[in-house]
Amino acid sequence: MRRNSWQDGVLGTNCPIHPKKNFTYRFQVKDQIGSFFYFPSLNFQRASGGFGPIIINNRNIIAIPFAHPDADIVLLVGDWYTKNHTALRTTLESGEELGMPDGVLINGKGPYRYNSTLVLDGIEYETINVDPGKTYRFRVHNVGTSTSLNFRIEGHNLLLVETEGFYTTQQNFTSFDIHVGQSYSFLVTMDQNATKDYYIVASARFVNETVWERVTGVAILHYSNSKGPASGPLPVAPSDIYNQWSAMNQPRAIRQNTTASGARPNPQGSFHYGSINVTDTYVIQSLPPVRIDGKFRATLNGISFVNPDTPIRLADLHKVKGAYKLDFPNKPHDRTPHMDRSVINATYKGFIEIILQNNDTKMQSFHMDGYAFFVVGMDFGVWSENSRNNYNKWDAISRSTTEVYPGGWTAVLVSLDNVGVWNLRVENLDRWYLGQETYMRIINPEENGKTEMVPPDNQSI
Ligand SMILES: [Cu+2]
Structure with missing residues (x-):
């Protein structure tokens, strides 16, 4: 929340909300247009869920720096531990690290069974339904505990357009690193033939893939005219896990779109x-x-x-x-x-x-x-x-x-x-x-x- 530090939701600004009580936040949104999420800020509770997306749209008269997408799709991705937040706290207090998570969830759901050895049968997974030819704005948030994730959609480009309320210069990526707490918008055009469904993947970044193989979030991108289920291996993860110098080029390439309008009718880039x-x-x-x-x-x-x-x-x-x-x-x-x-x-x-x-x-x-x-x-x-x-x-x-x-x-x-x-x-x-x-x-x-x-x-x- 941008303006009122009396109710910012952290212990240094307001009192906690006690069990069985409620607190009504009243706030004006005006100078942040874009993709955000909310979460509980105390006692490790975010590790048990309780988060959700917030989308702030501009007023209609303000231009956005791309054609209006056909629809918005929100993906909340994050590492997940089967231990609850109190057990995780106990681990940390004893001086241990949390260690490898038990999985990565996409919108609260487990992985699609892309591999019958790695993924148990009967796990509920997320399906994103799309129409061929349309362009969607994917708003992707890393709501997890501590794991950096690489996000990618099989066979599709991610056109980066926004991060945390600011329009970026528009660049295509085949995969994108999203660190804990970060939010991004990508435009994705359904320009592939629908011979099958496609994988949407969020996998742990900078880890030994053979050890962390199970810690991979997999959802399904389903074209309305799709002829069958997704199959085969997942789209490959970046191969530079031991070469972080090259990985850093990605965040360095995220630039401000200096000609786009901000929330108010003054150019976003006018602040020199x-x-x-x-x-x-x-x-x-x-x-x-x-x-x-x-x-x-x-x-x-x-x-x-x-x-x-x-x-x-x-x-x-x-x-x-x-x-x-x-x-x-x-x-x-x-x-x-x-x-x-x-x-x-x-x-x-x-x-x-x-x-x-x-x-x-x-x-x-x-x-x-x-x-x-x-x-x-x-x-x-x-x-x-x-x-x-x-x-x-x-x-x-x-x-x-x-x-x-x-x-x-x-x-x-x-x-x-x-x-x-x-x-x-x-x-x-x-x-x-x-x-x-x-x-x-x-x-x-x-x-x-x-x-x-x-x-x-x-x-x-
Ligand atoms: Cu904040």
Whole structure:
């Protein structure tokens, strides 16, 4: 949710919804057109489901940068563990990794039986019904726990057009990597002959395929004039699993469509971010879990976040002392890792640079609530000031969730125009749960009742 940090749904902004209670979100959608999803944000609950898609359409008078598709198709894909979320928490708390998931689900359903040894009989699978010649907008979301997925449709091109509310330059892909928490729209034209059905596949990325073979989501693309079931091997996965340098070319190729209209009737690309001076730089480093005070915890800049007992703005409103600290460090430091309530003290109207440095062992995705950021750079190694020479200053994509390769970094630029307290986190649930998150507190020192919304009347303390 973009505007109102009083009800952003994370513990630093509002109180949890207790069992058997409900909470009504009221919000205005205006400046984000595109594909999103919702999910429970506490206690690992997303691993048990509870997510769903949100589509925000533009007003009719606003042009979209492609012909209107014949229909929308939503695919929620994600890794799945048969253990429930409480058992998964126990695993993490004991210092173990979650390990290989039990499968990948597509819209909550298991794999089509493409292989009678690998897939048991009688599993319910997803079928997408289409008509020959039509073009569909596939909105694909990785709603899973922690596994990066490669998405592909047998025999069909994926024309990338949108990610997380921003139109991209349009490029064809035969397969596309979707990391945890990311959303993409692809236009897919039903231009193949219907001698049979086709496979839709979401398979784990950067893993040993022979070990992870069972962890593959398979749905069916069924033409209305299809002459028979899908058969044969699945479309092949990318072969570069040990060559992440080449895989990184894909996210680097995602560019902003600078001529497309945004949500409002001003051109999406009118914001010349490359010529704005950066006011602050934050280098945020993630490391693998360590034991802190006897507990397994994961850190950002040496701090494993502890949620405040009172949400941050409520603590401000009610003058609750010591609920949080404004001392989140702006770069990695050598102190012993510790647990704390450290929040970033960010400057309203600042234009900041955040470098996400992943020194953990697995792919991570980072998300910032309340904002979209420009993904200006991505590389392997340790970020340095010289890395700025290779930033994309012209047509970087603006989005809310970016991948950060293990042993690499991703640099984003953010214009701090949205007042409130906003969560910055790793989307991989196994690390988020262990403390890899913080908040940015962005307050207008001359608040006049216009830049920050008033708390909703169902806000509580
Ligand atoms: Cu968010």
